[in-house]
Amino acid sequence: DVQLVESGGGLEQPGGSLRLSCAASGFTFSSYGMSWVRQAPGKGLEWVSAISGSGDATYYADSVKGRFTISRDNFRNTLNLLINSLRGEDTAVYFCAKAFRDGYWRFDYWGQGALVTVSS
Amino acid sequence: DTVMTQTPLSLSVTPGQPASISCKSNQRLLYSDGKTYLYWYVQKPGQSPQLLMYEVSRRFSGVPDRFSGSGSGTDFTLEISRVETDDVGVYYCMQGLYLPPTFGQGTKVEIK
Numbered sequence: 236d237v238q239l240v241e242s243g244g245g246l247e248q249p250g251g252s253l254r255l256s257c258a259a260s261g262f263t264f265s266s267y268g269m270s271w272v273r274q275a276p277g278k279g280l281e282w283v284s285a286i287s288g289s290g291d292a293t294y295y296a297d298s299v300k301g302r303f304t305i306s307r308d309n310f311r312n313t314l315n316l317l318i319n320s321l322r323g324e325d326t327a328v329y330f331c332a333k334a335f336r337d338g339y340w341r342f343d344y345w346g347q348g349a350l351v352t353v354s355s
Numbered sequence: 356d357t358v359m360t361q362t363p364l365s366l367s368v369t370p371g372q373p374a375s376i377s378c379k380s381n382q383r384l385l386y387s388d389g390k391t392y393l394y395w396y397v398q399k400p401g402q403s404p405q406l407l408m409y410e411v412s413r414r415f416s417g418v419p420d421r422f423s424g425s426g427s428g429t430d431f432t433l434e435i436s437r438v439e440t441d442d443v444g445v446y447y448c449m450q451g452l453y454l455p456p457t458f459g460q461g462t463k464v465e466i467k
Contacts, residue, residue: 270456280396280404280447280458296455330403341392341451343415345403 237261237344239331244349251321255349257314257331265289265309268339271316273327274348283329284316285339294339299325321353357382357450361459368438369467376462378431378448385428392452395424395433398461399444407446408433440466 243255257269270285284305285294293305304317314331329349332342358381368374378393385391393411396404406415408424411431421436435442445461 279461280449282456282458294454335409338392338451340454340456341394341409342396342404342449343406343409345405347403 237333239333239344239346241329241331241346241349244329244351246352246354247321248355249321249323249353251353253318253321253351255316255318255329255331255351257346259312259314259331259333262333264307264312267336268334269307269314270332270334270340270342271303271305271314272330272332272342272345273325274330275324275327278327281327282340285334286314287339292339318351321351323353325351326353327351356455357453357457359448359450359457359459361446361448361462363462364460365463365465367465367467368435370440371437374435374438374442374464376433376446376448376464378426378433378459380429380431380450382450382453383428384431384450384452386452391427392450393424393426393431394449394451395422396447396449397442397444398447399441402444404447435464438464438466442466 238260240258271283286305290307302320306315331346333344335341360379362377391411395408398404412424448459
């Protein structure tokens with residue numbers, strides 16, 4: 236069974252940094268693109284970033300470009316998201332999502348999410 | 356960005372009755388490969404989203420056949436033939452053709 240388990244969330248001050256990780260199992264990790272999708276409290280879903288299976292190609296939402304960095308470790312089956320220059324509007328639950336084979340931003344499985352709270 | 360508009364935003368349904376959610380895109384979602392990249396997800400209370408339908412009408416693994424998807428071009432519909440109490444949650448459509456992928460606002464389904 237596909238499993239995606241996020242970690243690394245927490246409370247951070249504005250301007251700080253945070254690294255989220257997603258441990259994947261139950262599928263050939265390197266064969267699939269992966270994404271991060273976030274959900275602000277009480278709000279809808281917003282795609283944040285995607286990465287190809289090899290890690291060679293990365294994509295970002297305009298709202299996070301230059302501050303977020305997506306990466307992956309195909310030996311450890313782990314997806315990462317480094318968030319710099321945190322802002323209040325980054326407060327959200329961050330989900331990692333596995334993509335269908337035919338596209339990096341078409342999701343079939345989601346993790347349970349990691350809560351990031353940005354507050355002084 | 357592609358705008359996805361769902362109606363209604365909330366729905367209260369008697370168990371055993373049908374329910375229908377509309378999703379409209381401001382761009383056509385048919386790609387040159389013949390596929391239409393429209394997806395439906397449900398987020399049950401306290402859970403992460405889970406995939407119901409992909410490419411408009413293809414039911415994902417384990418999804419009951421009470422759920423069906425239809426539509427083409429820019430107009431799509433998710434139908435539940437007989438709502439059950441376990442169907443409570445927020446339903447989202449999403450387009451996966453254009454970058455960034457975008458979601459509808461969500462439709463909250465409650466049981467009467």
